[in-house]
Amino acid sequence: MNTSTHKGLSFARRMYLPRSVGLGIGFFTVAAALYPSHPPTWVWVLMILHGYGWSHGAYLLAKISRQPYKAERRNLIYDSLAGGFWAGAMGLNPLPTVTALSMMAMNNIAAGGPRFFLTGALAQIAGAVLGYAILRPELFPAITQIQVYACLPMLVIYPMAIGLVCYRVAVQLSKSKKALEKLSTTDSLTGLMNHGAWKDLLSVEFGNCQALKRQNSVALIDIDHFKSINDTYGHIIGDTVLKQLSNALTASLRETDLAGRYGGDEFCVILPDTTLAQATDILERLRRTVHEHTHLALPNLKLSLSIGIAAYGPHLTDAGMWLHEADMALYDAKSTGRNRVTSAKPGVKVCETLSAEFE
Incomplete structure (x- = not known):
C-alpha cells in the first residue's frame, strides 16, 4: 500500500466512516454487557468518550502526523487494544465480546492482511488482560435478551459500512485501472493510439x-x-x-x-x-x-x-x-x-x- 502523505490521508478518511459507525453502535453493545455489573462512573465516562470521541481524535492524529499512513495503522492497533479492554471489562461475555472483537479484526485484516490481523489480535489479548485486571468482572456471565438486541445493530450495520468502504475502493481501483490501460495504449504527445x-x-x-x-x-x-x-x-x-x-x-x-x-x-x-x-x-x-x-x-x-x-x-x-x-x-x-x-x-x-x- 502506498505510504505517501496523500495516500495516508486517503487511508485515514476511508477508516473514519467504519470507525465512527462501529464505535457509535458498539457503545450500546458494551453498555448492555457492563450494565448488570454496575461499573464505576469513570468507566461510563471513558466508554462515552471512546464511543463518540475517539473516531474524530484518531482522524485528527493521522491528519497532523508527518506519516499519516503509519499513524492510522497505530490507530487501528489502539482500536484493538481498546476493544480488548472492553471485552475484559465485560468478563468476556461471549456474544458482545465476539461481536466487538470480530468487527475490529475485520478492520485489521482489510487494512493490513494476515500479519496485521495477528498484531491486532495480540493487542486485543493485551487489552482484555488489562480490562479484567482493573475491573475484575465475573467471567463469562449469562447472556441477557437485552444484550442480544444490543449486538444486532453491530452485526447488521457495521458490515454494511465496511461494504460501502470496500465498494468505494473497488470503484477507485477500476478507474485507476482504466486510466493505466489508456496510458499504455495512448501516444502521450498526440493523444491518439500508440x-x-x-x-x-x-x-x-x-x-x-x-x-x-x-x-x-x-x-x-x-x-x-x-x-x-x-x-x-x-x-x-x-x-x-x-x-x-x-x-x-x-x-x-x-x-x-x-x-x-x-x-x-x-x-x-x-x-x-x-x-x-x-x-x-x-x-x-x-x-x-x-x-x-x-x-x-x-x-x-x-x-x-x-x-x-x-x-x-x-x-x-x-x-x-x-x-x-x-x-x-x-x-x-x-x-x-x-x-x-x-x-x-x-x-x-x-x-x-x-x-x-x-x-
Missing part, C-alpha cells in the same frame, strides 16, 4: 475482414519535410504541428475510424466498412484541410501531407502484407511529388520478412 495498440487493432480488423468479408481500408500519413520544420522552427513547433495534425485527424475522420501515431511524423488510420474510393475521399479532404490551414503565429509555415491507402482484398494473407501495401502507396505519394493521396496497387508481392517483422 504504435503497438494500433497494430493490434489492425490485426483484429484484418481477422474481421477475412471472417465477415467486410470492406476496409488502411492508410499511412506522413508530414512532408517534417525534419525541415524541426530544423527551421524548432522541436516545440514540430510538436505543435504533430498535435494539430492529430486534432485534424480527430475532426475529419468518422467516429468508427481508428487513428494512431505510427511513429515520428507518421500517422496511421483504419477506416472500417469503407471502400477504396470512400477512403480516398475522406483522406483527400483531410489533406486539403491541412494544406489550406494558415498558422497565425507562423504564416510562412505551410503543411502538406503524403498519404498512402490500401484496401483490404482476398489476395492479402496477413495484416503485415496489408500494411505493406499502404506503405508502398505512401512511398509512391512521396516519390511523385508529395502533397497527395495515392492508392495501393493490389497484388504487390510482400517479402516474408516484412510479415514476420509485423508479427
